[in-house]
Amino acid sequence: MQGNSSWDRQLVEKSIDSLKDKPGALLPILHSIQDQLGYIPSDAVPLIADKLNLSRADVHGVISFYHHFRSKPCGEFVIQVCRAEACQAMGSRQLEQTIKQTLGIDYHQTTLDGSFTLEPVYCLGNCACSPSIRVNDDIHGRMTTSKFSQLVDKMQTVAVEVQ
Incomplete structure (x- = not known):
């Protein structure tokens, strides 16, 4: 939870x-x-x-x-951006900047509405499909800025439906 x-x-x-x-x-x-x-x-x-x-x-x-443990509540959606070499070679740094701008937060921060927490991760084990992100327990490979925008729209729709 x-x-x-x-x-x-x-x-x-x-x-x-x-x-x-x-x-x-x-x-x-x-x-x-x-x-x-x-x-x-x-x-x-x-x-x-x-x-x-x-x-x-x-x-x-x-x-x-241990980076796994949190000392404060996280957002409904925890977004982890892979920062390993394979993902960097395939554009994760640019993706990372887009994600930060889209959410209006930096790593280890949560949006004011409590929807999103952003975290760096140093390998998701999905190198063949770089760049990759994980949202909660789901890994998304070959992530692009446009795919990320669509994903955020979908998550925001889910968050509104739950409320």
Whole structure:
């Protein structure tokens, strides 16, 4: 579930309690919380630290070290632009600029309406179809600026229908 601006303490505690006795429990707990909330609330860090007998700095350090973890809610659509060499050779830098201009945001930002979050990624494993982007769990290869405009229009239509 993505885009929540509030978090559920009981859900976080349930995730911690169900996984805290596993060896190396911190990462599974963080994944569980993010899978359910879309991010790891900063107020959850002390809960995790206390239950695992870790310092808050240890927990925060893991969250900030791994790019996968978010500390604030993301948009309904998370757009990742591949920045690997194959995609760059096929025009991803120009595509990246168009995406930033179209959305009015830079990397690691979310649009004011909460629809889109933009993130860089360093390989989507779709090199033969460069340049590539991923929107949530869907990879789109051979992306062009016009294809991206059509995709954004489609996503905005979906977002309006959901509201």
